[in-house]
Amino acid sequence: MKKLIPFNKPYLSGKETDYIKDAVNSGKISGNGKYTQKCQDFFEEKYGFKRALLTTSCTDALEMSAMLANIGPGDEIIIPSFTFVSTAIAFVRQGAKIVFADSCIDNPNIDASKIEVLITDKTKAIVPVHYAGVACDMDKIMELASKYNLIVIEDAAQAIDSYYTGKDNVKRALGSIGHLAAFSFHETKNIISGEGGMLVVNDERFIKRSEIIWEKGTNRSEFFRGEVNKYGWVDTGSSFLPSEIIAAFLWAQIENLEYIQNQRKKLWNSYYEEIKKLNISSLKLPLIPDYATNNGHMFYLTCSSLQERDNLISELKGNGFHAVFHYISLHSSDYYTKKHDSRILVNSDKFTECLVRLPLYFELQESEVMNIAECIKSVCEC
Numbered sequence: 001m002k003k004l005i006p007f008n009k010p011y012l013s014g015k016e017t018d019y020i021k022d023a024v025n026s027g028k029i030s031g032n033g034k035y036t037q038k039c040q041d042f043f044e045e046k047y048g049f050k051r052a053l054l055t056t057s058c059t060d061a062l063e064m065s066a067m068l069a070n071i072g073p074g075d076e077i078i079i080p081s082f083t084f085v086s087t088a089i090a091f092v093r094q095g096a097k098i099v100f101a102d103s104c105i106d107n108p109n110i111d112a113s114k115i116e117v118l119i120t121d122k123t124k125a126i127v128p129v130h131y132a133g134v135a136c137d138m139d140k141i142m143e144l145a146s147k148y149n150l151i152v153i154e155d156a157a158q159a160i161d162s163y164y165t166g167k168d169n170v171k172r173a174l175g176s177i178g179h180l181a182a183f184s185f186h187e188t189k190n191i192i193s194g195e196g197g198m199l200v201v202n203d204e205r206f207i208k209r210s211e212i213i214w215e216k217g218t219n220r221s222e223f224f225r226g227e228v229n230k231y232g233w234v235d236t237g238s239s240f241l242p243s244e245i246i247a248a249f250l251w252a253q254i255e256n257l258e259y260i261q262n263q264r265k266k267l268w269n270s271y272y273e274e275i276k277k278l279n280i281s282s283l284k285l286p287l288i289p290d291y292a293t294n295n296g297h298m299f300y301l302t303c304s305s306l307q308e309r310d311n312l313i314s315e316l317k318g319n320g321f322h323a324v325f326h327y328i329s330l331h332s333s334d335y336y337t338k339k340h341d342s343r344i345l346v347n348s349d350k351f352t353e354c355l356v357r358l359p360l361y362f363e364l365q366e367s368e369v370m371n372i373a374e375c376i377k378s379v380c381e382c
């Protein structure tokens with residue numbers, strides 16, 4: 001039997017266990033130690049984040065954002081429907097109502113031109129999701145935020161090392177534009193720590209409180225810096241910080257960030273060129289707007305129907321390639337559909353039914369990309 005090409009395979013640099021051993025032997029294994037500092041400093045420096053705090057997941061970072069933004073019952077949050085559950089649940093568990101926005105017609109990101117009509121006097125925040133690491137139209141979103149006094153929280157789970165160039169011609173890292181942002185280091189992302197994430201705070205107003213919420217509602221971070229002479233319970237919070245074991249793993253990945261990114265982008269470009277050559281009219285290639293970059297997180301295609309998509313997935317599987325669909329739009333989810341205001345979200349539904357993601361991971365071979373393209377050709381050309 002031919003071996004199955006998996007959808008994802010975590011990349012390991014080989015240094016992960018060395019650094020974990022070092023962390024364990026240091027005697028400081030809980031959070032906010034040497035490796036946590038190294039990771040946070042790296043991200044702040046490289047991407048221009050005002051403050052970076054490692055968390056145990058992106059979901060945690062989104063929950064911290066909801067707490068920082070003081071989201072509560074009666075508040076409305078605008079998010080795209082075509083996203084992962086976490087984007088919504090972090091706000092729903094604070095009692096907020098989710099108002100779903102549609103995707104763009106030609107890519108799964110939130111259609112920024114259709115947000116304004118959804119804004120009411122109850123709207124508190126917009127949560128754009130940079131799908132596949134490709135930037136949303138951030139100028140438009142930040143303009144709306146300042147016009148209506150809203151908080152923008154970037155769900156940058158997939159968007160490490162990706163950029164947006166706005167009207168001012170400045171190239172900014174995703175995660176550095178909104179008031180707050182959340183990243184994921186789950187093993188399916190570009191750089192990983194098993195489970196893991198990061199909250200980014202760009203708005204100075206939130207920095208002090210973010211450390212308190214991170215450290216179980218205490219001012220322990222200030223105490224460690226010697227800014228206060230005792231620490232205690234001062235606000236709400238939870239245990240959001242990861243142990244040094246997780247941070248040590250992440251540091252081994254960060255050291256190889258460029259190497260990982262170059263390989264992923266190379267594979268992504270091969271997919272793009274190979275499939276473009278096939279010239280299959282029913283298959284749409286991913287669109288990267290001029291203002292966005294590609295970080296090689298994901299290679300997806302959009303089929304012309306649910307039937308064509310499901311057939312493609314099953315034919316690829318029969319040939320040893322594990323391709324997968326993606327989100328069931330959240331406005332149609334069991335949990336939220338009754339609370340949704342019944343607007344039809346045409347583009348979001350289209351990506352739910354027609355999008356297919358192809359295998360993409362560091363160790364994938366160029367020859368396998370060719371084979372997958374060849375298989376797509378034989379399935380879709382008849």
Ligand SMILES: *Cc1c(COP(=O)(O)O)cnc(C)c1O
Nearest residue numbers: 057058059084086157184186197
């Ligand atoms: C992966 C992902 C998350 C969740 O990340 P975790 O670290 O697993 O909590 C949230 N939003 C999006 C868009 C994601 O892709």
